[in-house]
Amino acid sequence: MTIREYGLYVVIALVTILVGTVASNLLSIGGITPDLLLLVVVALALDKGQLAGVVFGFGAGLMFDVFSTDVLGSNALVKMLAGYIAGFFWREGATIGESIGSLRYVTVTLLCALVHNAVYYLLYTRPADIPFVEFYLKNGIAAALYTTALALLPFFYASRRRDEAY
Amino acid sequence: MQRVVEWLYRYREHVVAALLAVIALSLMSYGNVTQLGGFRALVIGGLGMLQEAFAWIPNPVALQKENRVLRQINMELLQETMVLRRAGIENERLRRMLDLRQHSKLPLLAASVVGKTVFRTRQFITLDRGSRDGIRVGMNVVTDAGLVGTIIGTSSHYSAVQTLFNRDVRVSARLLSTRDEGIIAWDGFEYLLLHNIPKTHRVTVGDTVVTSSLSTRYVSDIPIGIVRSVANDPSSMFYRIVVEPAVEFWRLEEVFVILQSPPLEQIELERSLQQYIERRIGGK
Numbered sequence: 001m002t003i004r005e006y007g008l009y010v011v012i013a014l015v016t017i018l019v020g021t022v023a024s025n026l027l028s029i030g031g032i033t034p035d036l037l038l039l040v041v042v043a044l045a046l047d048k049g050q051l052a053g054v055v056f057g058f059g060a061g062l063m064f065d066v067f068s069t070d071v072l073g074s075n076a077l078v079k080m081l082a083g084y085i086a087g088f089f090w091r092e093g094a095t096i097g098e099s100i101g102s103l104r105y106v107t108v109t110l111l112c113a114l115v116h117n118a119v120y121y122l123l124y125t126r127p128a129d130i131p132f133v134e135f136y137l138k139n140g141i142a143a144a145l146y147t148t149a150l151a152l153l154p155f156f157y158a159s160r161r162r163d164e165a166y
Numbered sequence: 167m168q169r170v171v172e173w174l175y176r177y178r179e180h181v182v183a184a185l186l187a188v189i190a191l192s193l194m195s196y197g198n199v200t201q202l203g204g205f206r207a208l209v210i211g212g213l214g215m216l217q218e219a220f221a222w223i224p225n226p227v228a229l230q231k232e233n234r235v236l237r238q239i240n241m242e243l244l245q246e247t248m249v250l251r252r253a254g255i256e257n258e259r260l261r262r263m264l265d266l267r268q269h270s271k272l273p274l275l276a277a278s279v280v281g282k283t284v285f286r287t288r289q290f291i292t293l294d295r296g297s298r299d300g301i302r303v304g305m306n307v308v309t310d311a312g313l314v315g316t317i318i319g320t321s322s323h324y325s326a327v328q329t330l331f332n333r334d335v336r337v338s339a340r341l342l343s344t345r346d347e348g349i350i351a352w353d354g355f356e357y358l359l360l361h362n363i364p365k366t367h368r369v370t371v372g373d374t375v376v377t378s379s380l381s382t383r384y385v386s387d388i389p390i391g392i393v394r395s396v397a398n399d400p401s402s403m404f405y406r407i408v409v410e411p412a413v414e415f416w417r418l419e420e421v422f423v424i425l426q427s428p429p430l431e432q433i434e435l436e437r438s439l440q441q442y443i444e445r446r447i448g449g450k
Binding site for chain 1: 178186191217223282289290326
């Protein structure tokens with residue numbers, strides 16, 4: 001992965017964070033918001049591999065921590081973890097269109113979102129008297145499903161582009 | 167040595183992941199992003215401008231809910247108007263009779279909510295007033311219904327408010343009727359919990375919970391909510407008291423900032439005392 005490609009992904013991450021922050025209230029359904037940045041991290045890990053996914057996930061998560069006023073390092077950890085998990089499903093030689101335009105992208109997003117939210121909420125509820133299991137079942141799974149539903153948009157777009165190319 | 171390097175290279179993905187995890191955990195133990203100072207103000211200012219620019223776009227789900235609640239409130243207000251008129255006359259008469267002093271007025275600054283940010287159930291709101299208008303970190307934000315939260319960051323034109331629906335928020339509170347003191351914290355869902363009220367005390371459903379005068383961070387006697395239920399937890403010596411917040415956070419449009427900074431000297435003294443005690447305990 002070249003520096004230029006990293007730069008491009010950093011810009012995409014920055015735009016995603018800004019859109020996610022500004023539009024979070026619009027996207028919110030019953031207090032549940034999708035994780036747009038996770039979609040980018042998973043896409044990059046599937047496209048460029050595990051190492052790129054891990055490094056990018058950490059960097060993007062750290063940026064998100066600064067913008068969202070969250071505890072510094074918390075999103076860096078879980079986004080890095082998501083990139084790490086998604087990296088196991090990387091296929092060498094596959095193009096970005098093939099990676100995102102297959103159902104693998106949607107399935108991996110769901111898996112990563114479930115693990116990502118589980119770890120995040122575990123860290124989140126630990127210092128408070130909030131029951132983790134109940135909290136995760138209500139918020140974590142719903143947010144993971146919402147994020148996965150949004151993953152269908154790039155999936156449909158990429159698969160359509162791929163079909164047109166054939 | 168070469169074998170170690172080869173091993174590290176072979177498993178570089180896992181090694182880098184482990185290394186970054188350690189860095190992330192170290193950062194988490196380091197503390198909060200509010201320590202980033204000037205950069206934080208820049209972020210709040212930038213986000214505030216963007217949120218204000220897009221504030222006109224409605225959320226259909228929220229609007230539908232808001233309409234339903236407004237209709238219900240409208241009906242309730244009609245009924246309450248009559249009761250209040252009668253109570254107002256009676257109140258005026260009683261005040262004169264008891265020669266009560268008028269409550270001292272807190273310095274309030276009206277502000278509009280230009281942005282609501284929801285990050286995985288952590289709620290923040292952005293106000294269209296900032297440090298230029300005298301707003302400082304730590305000031306309380308209220309509505310006519312009660313406590314909204316505190317200012318956690320400012321830029322010159324905008325400020326960010328942390329609402330009560332946040333894991334990090336603890337409010338020293340008391341029950342209005344019995345004056346029992348407790349701690350308010352978010353229950354993780356739609357209500358608040360009032361902790362540390364012993365089972366030997368009497369708690370009534372419907373009682374009002376207000377901020378305590380013992381708190382250094384909150385102005386006293388601001389309504390927080392109403393006791394919704396009182397449960398007897400057999401494994402604890404305290405009640406499990408669920409409090410319904412006085413403020414409907416998803417419906418906030420206009421708020422007031424109490425232009426009164428927390429007593430920094432007292433906070434600093436108490437923090438030093440706490441650190442001293444922690445050091446003593448750690449030393450033993």
